[in-house]
Amino acid sequence: MSSVEKALVIRHREVVPDYYELEFIAPEIALEVLPGQFVNIRISDSLDPLLRRPFSVYDVDKKLGSITVFYKVVGKGTKLLSQMPIQKPLDVMGPLGRSFSIPTEADQVFLVGGGVGIAPLVYLSRVLSSEGIKTKVLMGASTAGFLAGKSMFEKFGVPFLVSTDDGSEGLKGRVTQLLAEQLLIDKCDYIFACGPESMLETVTELAMEQNIKGEISLEGHMACGVGACLGCAHLVKTGEGQRYAKICSEGPVFKIGEVLFHSQDER
Amino acid sequence: MSVTDKKTRKKARAQLNLQVNLGGMQLKNPVTVASGTFGYGFEYEPFVDIAGLGAVIVKGTTLEPRMGNPSPRIIETPAGMLNAIGLENPGVDVFIGEYLPALRSRGVTVIANIAGNTMEEYARLAARLDGQPGIAGLELNISCPNVKQGGLQFGTDPVMVKEMVAAVKSQTSLPVMPKLSPNVTDITAIARAAYEGGADCLALINTLMGMAIDVDKRRPVLANTFGGLSGPAIKPVALRMVYQVAQEVPLPIMGLGGIMNTRDALEFLMAGATAISIGTANFVDPMITTQIIAGLQEYMEECHIADINDIIGAALPQ
Numbered sequence: 126m127s128s129v130e131k132a133l134v135i136r137h138r139e140v141v142p143d144y145y146e147l148e149f150i151a152p153e154i155a156l157e158v159l160p161g162q163f164v165n166i167r168i169s170d171s172l173d174p175l176l177r178r179p180f181s182v183y184d185v186d187k188k189l190g191s192i193t194v195f196y197k198v199v200g201k202g203t204k205l206l207s208q209m210p211i212q213k214p215l216d217v218m219g220p221l222g223r224s225f226s227i228p229t230e231a232d233q234v235f236l237v238g239g240g241v242g243i244a245p246l247v248y249l250s251r252v253l254s255s256e257g258i259k260t261k262v263l264m265g266a267s268t269a270g271f272l273a274g275k276s277m278f279e280k281f282g283v284p285f286l287v288s289t290d291d292g293s294e295g296l297k298g299r300v301t302q303l304l305a306e307q308l309l310i311d312k313c314d315y316i317f318a319c320g321p322e323s324m325l326e327t328v329t330e331l332a333m334e335q336n337i338k339g340e341i342s343l344e345g346h347m348a349c350g351v352g353a354c355l356g357c358a359h360l361v362k363t364g365e366g367q368r369y370a371k372i373c374s375e376g377p378v379f380k381i382g383e384v385l386f387h388s389q390d391e392r
Numbered sequence: 393m394s395v396t397d398k399k400t401r402k403k404a405r406a407q408l409n410l411q412v413n414l415g416g417m418q419l420k421n422p423v424t425v426a427s428g429t430f431g432y433g434f435e436y437e438p439f440v441d442i443a444g445l446g447a448v449i450v451k452g453t454t455l456e457p458r459m460g461n462p463s464p465r466i467i468e469t470p471a472g473m474l475n476a477i478g479l480e481n482p483g484v485d486v487f488i489g490e491y492l493p494a495l496r497s498r499g500v501t502v503i504a505n506i507a508g509n510t511m512e513e514y515a516r517l518a519a520r521l522d523g524q525p526g527i528a529g530l531e532l533n534i535s536c537p538n539v540k541q542g543g544l545q546f547g548t549d550p551v552m553v554k555e556m557v558a559a560v561k562s563q564t565s566l567p568v569m570p571k572l573s574p575n576v577t578d579i580t581a582i583a584r585a586a587y588e589g590g591a592d593c594l595a596l597i598n599t600l601m602g603m604a605i606d607v608d609k610r611r612p613v614l615a616n617t618f619g620g621l622s623g624p625a626i627k628p629v630a631l632r633m634v635y636q637v638a639q640e641v642p643l644p645i646m647g648l649g650g651i652m653n654t655r656d657a658l659e660f661l662m663a664g665a666t667a668i669s670i671g672t673a674n675f676v677d678p679m680i681t682t683q684i685i686a687g688l689q690e691y692m693e694e695c696h697i698a699d700i701n702d703i704i705g706a707a708l709p710q
């Protein structure tokens with residue numbers, strides 16, 4: 126069950142410019158959280174920013190009762206968060222949302238992350254490895270300096286390949302090009318992906334072409350985080366047509382093929 | 393605090409009266425949750441004892457299911473947020489068949505919120521909900537476009553408001569609470585029209601119409617262009633409207649708009665509201681309703697007030 130905790134910040138550092146790792150003690154959330162779930166953080170007691178901000182769980186230390194999130198500074202809330210000192214309590218609500226599933230029949234799975242979308246894939250990669258499922262991570266960024274999260278996969282011994290838009294490291298191009306290449310030369314039974322929508326749309330197309338099942342994690346503007354306000358709607362397919370699903374409570378993780386993207390949208 | 397202190401305090405709390413009567417609806421306490429901000433109540437069960445709330449005002453219900461608006465549907469603004477959900481809901485039959493029985497079995501005081509595009513739709517909804525066990529009253533969301541009047545909002549025209557309230561009243565034995573739109577020049581004229589139509593009480597306010605523009609994309613942020621502003625940014629406007637209507641119309645008022653804490657709730661009660669509703673604040677702090685109920689009790693103890701009804705309207709001119 127989700128709860129709200131006053132979580133003591135124990136580690137907070139800028140990993141690469143504008144990308145931060147933030148670790149805090151939240152035993153109840155840490156005990157329950159599954160890969161793909163998120164927490165809703167109230168960044169300030171003041172009325173502006175007003176709403177909580179959602180962040181995927183990047184890693185969890187069940188023994189210590191701590192959770193780490195990995196975030197990029199993009200606006201007012203994340204800027205303020207980046208100034209949060211350690212040893213201060215943080216108001217954290219979670220765990221929220223539906224988790225990734227563990228495809229126990231799969232021999233090898235691909236984890237595809239674009240930019241800060243790598244965040245939920247780190248904890249997932251650890252759980253998959255502990256289940257004995259071979260895991261290969263494909264991560265993309267604009268340039269080598271922004272390939273954050275790399276150190277985590279190195280630490281946990283999860284094999285990974287990289288792509289950069291400017292070719293400064295790994296394949297020059299998009300992470301979806303890397304995926305297309307890898308699908309030709311390596312076995313993949315299941316795909317997990319998180320990143321910008323355009324990337325998720327391409328991942329969906331590639332997976333469907335080759336009949337590979339998988340799951341993607343979506344983002345969206347949120348208010349409540351628990352399925353009450355209907356603010357975080359995303360179009361999904363249904364048997365008869367389409368409907369809006371709540372990213373916060375029916376997602377953020379959806380099956381590949383289930384989600385309708387903007388270019389397929391009526392708009 | 394010593395053990396005896398705690399005991400006397402508990403005893404004192406037990407003697408405090410928080411019950412209020414909102415136009416025939418008996419509420420355990422004056423703290424309710426606003427339509428559209430609390431789903432059907434279940435969503436908040438990990439955080440709140442929903443049966444302990446004065447009432448749960450459920451998401452707006454229409455006759456037929458509604459898909460709702462495209463995204464983005466919400467955007468934060470300074471000390472507030474804009475929403476254009478588009479009344480997404482599964483329709484009145486699913487509400488009656490699935491949600492209502494589950495709420496009833498939990499002992500929740502339920503106020504149904506209804507919305508439509510024609511006068512007839514409101515009347516049919518009222519008839520459909522009449523006699524359904526477990527509903528304490530009907531809230532009418534009159535901030536909807538009247539498709540037969542070129543999309544003019546029902547809630548902006550006193551003649552339409554009076555007619556609609558009368559049409560709904562004729563179809564139900566439940567207390568009827570029109571929820572007024574603040575997007576009008578004279579809120580008291582609308583309140584009076586609702587009174588003349590036979591309303592049992594009034595809820596005010598709904599959201600204030602607003603918008604936001606994405607400067608980088610050079611277009612409105614919300615897919616619907618316009619949205620309703622809620623949260624602390626609208627509190628002074630809401631409070632002013634409650635204060636004005638309380639002096640002009642002899643009906644109990646449910647006050648809402650930007651209530652974030654106990655002191656905000658007290659302001660509304662003192663402005664003449666018999667009960668209050670918490671909306672956007674639930675998103676910020678999911679336990680806020682429980683805290684405000686406790687906060688009201690603390691205030692009453694500190695000020696030696698035995699009955700919450702004694703502070704209602706305390707700030708109105710004598």
Ligand SMILES: Cc1cc2nc3c(=O)[nH]c(=O)nc-3n(C[C@H](O)[C@H](O)[C@H](O)COP(=O)(O)OP(=O)(O)OC[C@H]3O[C@@H](n4cnc5c(N)ncnc54)[C@H](O)[C@@H]3O)c2cc1C
Nearest residue numbers: 178179180181195196197200201202203244344345346347
């Ligand atoms: C389930 C979920 C998991 C997420 N996990 C992570 C994560 O692990 N790491 C990370 O860095 N970010 C994550 N995000 C995105 C993160 O929530 C937003 O970047 C953050 O809320 C922006 O806040 P801000 O005040 O800095 O930006 P704002 O000033 O509010 O906006 C800056 C930009 O961010 C966009 N934005 C604003 N609010 C949201 C929101 N609630 N969701 C998505 N975009 C938004 C705006 O459209 C704008 O383009 C996640 C979002 C969701 C829904």
Ligand SMILES: Cc1cc2nc3c(=O)[nH]c(=O)nc-3n(C[C@H](O)[C@H](O)[C@H](O)COP(=O)(O)O)c2cc1C
Nearest residue numbers: 426427428452475533597598622623649650671672
């Ligand atoms: C996301 C959201 C959805 C809402 N949906 C409804 C609704 O379906 N029917 C209705 O009468 N009011 C609806 N409202 C208005 C609220 O009930 C309330 O009147 C308004 O938000 C002001 O209160 P607040 O500032 O405390 O949120 C909605 C508000 C929000 C923020």
Ligand code: FES
Nearest residue numbers: 350352355357373
């Ligand atoms: S954020 Fe409120 S329903 Fe998803």
